[in-house]
Structures are given as structure tokens and as C-alpha cells.
Amino acid sequence: MRVVALDGSPAAVGVLVDALREALDGGPAVLPIAPGAAAPATVPEAPTGTAVAIATSGSTGEPKLVALSAAALRASATATATRLGGPARWLLALPAEHVAGVQVIIRALLAGAEPVVQDLRAGFRTVDFTTATEGLGSELRHTSLVPTQLGRILDEGGRAVEALRGYAAVLVGGAALPPALHDRATAAGVRVVTTYGMSETAGGCVYDGVPLDGVTVDLDADGRIRLGGPTVATGYLGQPAETSAAFVDGRFVTGDLGRWRDGRLEVLGRADDVIITGGEKVAPAAVERVLAAQPDVEAVCVVGLPDPEWGQIVAAAVVRGSTTDADWIEPLRTAVRAELGRAAVPRRWQAIAALPVRGIGKPDRAAVMRLVSKPDGDRHHIG
Known part of the structure; x- marks a missing residue:
């Protein structure tokens, strides 16, 4: 296993690009390491045919x-090219140690040209993106971007948005894309594809809710998503x-409901993350979607807090826009109640x-739980 230490620089990514090219052709498997992370003392033996090992903590933290x-990586890159209309030049603006970053490199190599790499040593800066x-x-x-990066570019405006409009497709994943942010991007002429x-x-x-060619999606009796096909690890x-x-x-059983x-x-x-309050099940993502679609809500995260009476209560942390309306909670409560029912309405804001x-x-979410659990004196409301 070849370990490639990254530091956010294009030079370090260049080393990874060469290693991935060799791995796709049957060379040693590659383990990219995040900046500042220590390489593992020992790496378990990889199955024959392994091209890349990606470090992930998943939802458990383990x-x-x-x-x-190599076959899974090629299948994914080929299906992406088919869905997006053919081979293209790629910009790598994501950390290369994540699977999304690795896939930008793989797609670029299979399209016949190495990716252009944004320097991330100072973090994601819109001027560097441009x-x-x-x-x-x-x-x-x-x-390929995450929602936070997309938002920063739209906030910057000017040449940064002009640069973004020049892409035939901007893949956005890694976290849920708030509807308001999606609408802003579309209004700005950006061709967003959610992944x-x-x-x-x-x-x-799965792009814009539709599986890539060869990918299968099914739901078990509880609604848990299972993904199959040639791209599975x-x-x-x-x-x-x-x-x-x-x-x-042959399927990967995700931890997600759909x-x-x-x-x-x-x-x-x-x-x-499902919240059970008063015996009712509430999906935080469903509440977040309703709230994020409301005026003056820039971002939101919904969590469950322990409660002696209800078992759990629904709590919402809200990033508001520019208005100063003192009665900002009631319209949000009304929207959630109308869309999802009374049980889904947050009791703490x-x-x-x-x-x-x-x-x-x-x-x-753990940090959000700490924020909304703070004692009186912080801005919150129960009702």
C-alpha cells in the first residue's frame, strides 16, 4: 500500500495523481492521508484489485x-461522464484525501487530462477558485463542490460567479444542499447537479435523485437505503x-433513510438521527427541508434533545438572514406544522x-446539540 501524505498543495496532489494513475493500471494501492494526519503504523492487506483505500469515520466515529x-472507480467515473454528456476537463477544489476528491482525479485521468488543482493550503478561497x-x-x-463552497462563491459574486457559470456541471454533495442555496445558484446561471x-x-x-447507469437503489422495510452495482466497495x-x-x-446498506x-x-x-417524541418518529432532514425553504432562513440543523416528559423534543438551530423580525419563530412553526404535522414542530429554537x-x-450535530442545550441566557425559545 502506497501512502501519500497531502498538505493541500497542488504539488502534493500531483504525487497522488501519479500514484492513482499507476493504481488504475494494476500498480500498488494508494492510501491518501489528510494534512496533519499521521499515517497508520500498519495497513491491513488489501484484496486483489484494490486501487484506493479511503479513510472514513462514517456515522459512528470509528x-x-x-x-x-480499480473497476469500481472506473465504473463510477464512466457513469458520471455518461450522465454529464461526455469527457470534460475537471477542476479539483475539494480535499484530495476524500473520495469526492479522488474521483475528480479519476474522472480527469479517464478523460485524458490531469485535473487543474486549486491550492487549498489556506483553505478554500474564492479568488483561488477563480x-x-x-x-x-x-x-x-x-x-465538484460542497454546499459551503458553493455558498461562498455566490456570496462573493463578480468574477467568482462568472467562473462558476462557465462549468457545464457543478456537482454538489457531501452534505444536503439547502433549497434556498440551490435556488440562488440556479438564478445565478449555475448548472448544479446534486449528488x-x-x-x-x-x-x-445518485445524481439529482436518479441512480447512475448500473447503480441500483432499494429501500428495506424501514426505509433504509441500500445501494448496489459496480461502484460498491x-x-x-x-x-x-x-x-x-x-x-x-452485493449491496451497501447505508445508515440513511429515503x-x-x-x-x-x-x-x-x-x-x-430519527427523533422519537411522544411516541412519534420525526426525521430531522424533513424538518430541515421545510425550514430551509422559508424566507430569511439561511441554514438550519435539527436535532433531538432528551426530555423527561416526551422522551425527546425536536430542537432547531437557525441561521437567520438580514431581517430583525422579533416574531421569527411562529412563521416557522406554522410551516412545519402544515407540512409535517404537529409532532415535527420544534419545541426549542x-x-x-x-x-x-x-x-x-x-x-x-453533536456541536449543535450542545448549542441548543445551553441554559437560559442564550437565545432560545421553548413552545
Whole structure:
């Protein structure tokens, strides 16, 4: 196993690009390591055909190494090219140690040209995104972002948005895309494609709610999403029990709940996040979607808090826009009640300046729980 340490620089990504090229052609498997992270003292032996191992903590926080074969990576990249209209030049604006970053590199290599790499040593900066985009030239171009990055570009405006409009497709994944942000991007002329997937499926495998060619999606009796097809990982290195539990009959059993709506997969959030309040089940993602669609809501995270009477109560942390309406809670309560019913209406509300995030932009629910659990004196309301 070849370990490639990354530091956010294009030079380090260049080393990874060369290693991935060799791995796709049958060379040693590659393990990219995040900046500042220590390489594991030992790496379990990888199954034959493994090209990449991706470190992931999943929803449990327990570290795992996901084994992805060259065949799975190629299948994913080929299906993406087919869905997006053919080969294109790619900009890598994501951390290269994540599966989404690795897949940008794989797609670019299979399209015949290395990706243009944005320098991330100072974090994601819109000026660097604009400069890197100019390096793609006039060919058909694609990139992949997380919602936080998309929001920063739209907030910046000017040349940054002009650069974003120049992409034939902007894949957005890693976290749920708020409806208001999606609408802003569309209004700005940005061609957004929402993606759903994870390290265990070689990255995004459902685009705009529709599975890529060859990908299968089914729901078990509880609504849990199971993903199959050629992009599914081999398993977790050195963890046979975890592999057997998560990979069943050629499918990866996700921790997410979903439903089919108008022929498209709608992800309802993590099964572990479901709130049981007064005997009723409430999916936080469903409440978040309703709230995020309301005026003056820029971002929101919904969690469950322990409660002696109800078992749990629904709590919402809300990033508000520019208005100063003192009665901002009641319209939100009304919207949730009308769409999802009384049980889903949050009983605790708190306005915050920004959502805490982890990784490449996922809401940090544990941090949100701490915020909305603070004693009186912080801005919150129960009702």
C-alpha cells in the first residue's frame, strides 16, 4: 500500500495523481492521508484489485479504511461522464484525501487530462477558485463542490460567479444542499447537479435523485437505503465483521433513510438521527427541508434533545438572514406544522451566527446539540 501524505498543495496532489494513475493500471494501492494526519503504523492487506483505500469515520466515529477496486472507480467515473454528456476537463477544489476528491482525479485521468488543482493550503478561497478555473481553458469543464463552497462563491459574486457559470456541471454533495442555496445558484446561471453517495459507493452514485447507469437503489422495510452495482466497495480493510454487516448480497446498506418521490430518491437523513417524541418518529432532514425553504432562513440543523416528559423534543438551530423580525419563530412553526404535522414542530429554537460543520461541510450535530442545550441566557425559545 502506497501512502501519500497531502498538505493541500497542488504539488502534493500531483504525487497522488501519479500514484492513482499507476493504481488504475494494476500498480500498488494508494492510501491518501489528510494534512496533519499521521499515517497508520500498519495497513491491513488489501484484496486483489484494490486501487484506493479511503479513510472514513462514517456515522459512528470509528475509523475504517474503505477498499475501492480499480473497476469500481472506473465504473463510477464512466457513469458520471455518461450522465454529464461526455469527457470534460475537471477542476479539483475539494480535499484530495476524500473520495469526492479522488474521483475528480479519476474522472480527469479517464478523460485524458490531469485535473487543474486549486491550492487549498489556506483553505478554500474564492479568488483561488477563480484563478484555477481560468487554467482549464475553453474546453467543456466540470467541478465538484460542497454546499459551503458553493455558498461562498455566490456570496462573493463578480468574477467568482462568472467562473462558476462557465462549468457545464457543478456537482454538489457531501452534505444536503439547502433549497434556498440551490435556488440562488440556479438564478445565478449555475448548472448544479446534486449528488448522493459515500466512500463505500466510490463517491456520488445518485445524481439529482436518479441512480447512475448500473447503480441500483432499494429501500428495506424501514426505509433504509441500500445501494448496489459496480461502484460498491469491496469492504473495510481488516474489519471482516463490519464488512459483513454493511455489505450484504452485493449491496451497501447505508445508515440513511429515503423514499421515492416523483421517481427520484429523496434522502430523509440518518436512521440514527430519527427523533422519537411522544411516541412519534420525526426525521430531522424533513424538518430541515421545510425550514430551509422559508424566507430569511439561511441554514438550519435539527436535532433531538432528551426530555423527561416526551422522551425527546425536536430542537432547531437557525441561521437567520438580514431581517430583525422579533416574531421569527411562529412563521416557522406554522410551516412545519402544515407540512409535517404537529409532532415535527420544534419545541426549542435558537438563532446562531453559523452552523458548526465537520469534515468537508457536514453539519456537526453533536456541536449543535450542545448549542441548543445551553441554559437560559442564550437565545432560545421553548413552545
